[in-house]
Amino acid sequence: MNSIRVIIVLVGLLILWHFTVEITSVPSYILPGPLAVIQTLGNQFPTLIKHAGYTLTEILLGFAIGTLLGCGSALTLATAKPLRAWLTPVLVITQSLPVFALAPILVLWLGYGLPSKVAMAVLIIYFPITAAFYDGLRRTPKDWQALAQVMNASPLAFLIHVRIPLALPSLASGLRVAIATAPIGAIVGEWVGSSQGLGYLMLHANGRMQIDLMFAALSLLALMAVTLYLTTDHLLNRLLKRMSLDDLKT
């Protein structure tokens, strides 16, 4: 039912777009019609796919590394009290500094290639993951802490068997935000300096007035981002459901 609704909305928007272009007769170098974009998608498919693959690699690498770093930081914050005072300012800085402002520096340091874009994506998702997971870890119910203490549980075993699983719904929220924002990091990185990727292709096409190619790249990016988000969301929901954590309030 839901997917039918999505398709109806999408087709509706495409039709609206088509007729807006028809009626206002806006020049195609400002807004090409959907048919022209679809045609370009077909013609330039190999180029588009090549660049999309590059951007996808950046996003996925950034997501993986950012998740690892974020989870590591959250676990450190939750378990090592003395380090908390030192790590918190780092976290606040990564969050309050506009990451876009760092992009030129990252490109300068890490070069035009993959690493600077991955670093951008990592910087963007690091905070939401750390914050969400740490929040979940901090909220281990007091009664459970008491029970563990009375049982003489080992802190490590308690962390692994109780605290981390109970924090998974919170981590999942962080991961959803992360997969939705990671593409931003990758694209901004490509805009600042790159010779590959959909962000680069868009700039490149823009400079040559190939607005239909720009829109084709944008559509592909949108499709990729939505697919990534929906897949992640679906997998997370399945995991939480399997663990009967899906209706647990966090």
Place this chain on the structure above:
Amino acid sequence: MQVHGQGGLPSKSEDIIIKNFSLTYENRQVFSDFSLNLHSGKWNVLLGRSGVGKSSLLKAIAGLLPTRLFEGYIKRKDGTDIDGQISWMTQDDLLLPWLSILDNVLIRNRLRSSRNSTPLIKKEDATDLLEQLGLGNSLGQKPDTLSGGMKQRTALARTLLENRPIVLLDEPFSALDAITRAEMQELTFKYLENKTVVMITHDPLEALRLAHFIFILTGPIVCKAKYFSPESSPIRNLNNPEVMNLYDELISELSMSKGGKI
């Protein structure tokens, strides 16, 4: 019936002695120079209004309060520590939703530290106990498929399998419906026979049903507990005349007490 200070039963070396217990919480004095003798092998019920400090006292006994918060002496009468001899049951069943009933009651095996000498709980023992508690057909089920009473029975099984001599009960039945509560009270009483039970509750009827000894904590600052020891032995029926008489008395004691907010 005794309505006096501490007395009555001759004290045993396993009794738990609380002496000169003082506790200040967020600038409010909750206990001052409080002393109590908890009888071993019996049900000791601490009764008091919400916020009077029952939970804090129970936590202090369990060793869960940071020592900077309180002063005092909590040991066995013979001077030995009670650390590591306690199990703990709360209103919240604290079952882990991703584990089966059987794995939930065996959770201590996962949580124990490797250098700890606590023996592993045997799976057969756990299965036997769960069967006795009427959960034999639900061993593999997860908690969210069970009723409230079944979950609480699972929590009881987990507590019992700890096999510790002292059991602290933190209002374990207060979230249950009336019928389930009565069933759980009976089951718990039956299975905790001969253990030193310390239960806190704000319900005089629950206290009268289960307790060998009732201690009323009255605020705002708790200095001593009024002590009741009904003549009949628990579990008592609620139509027992002694229960009815004592009920009025407990209510009037409680209504004189002012519970603070904790």
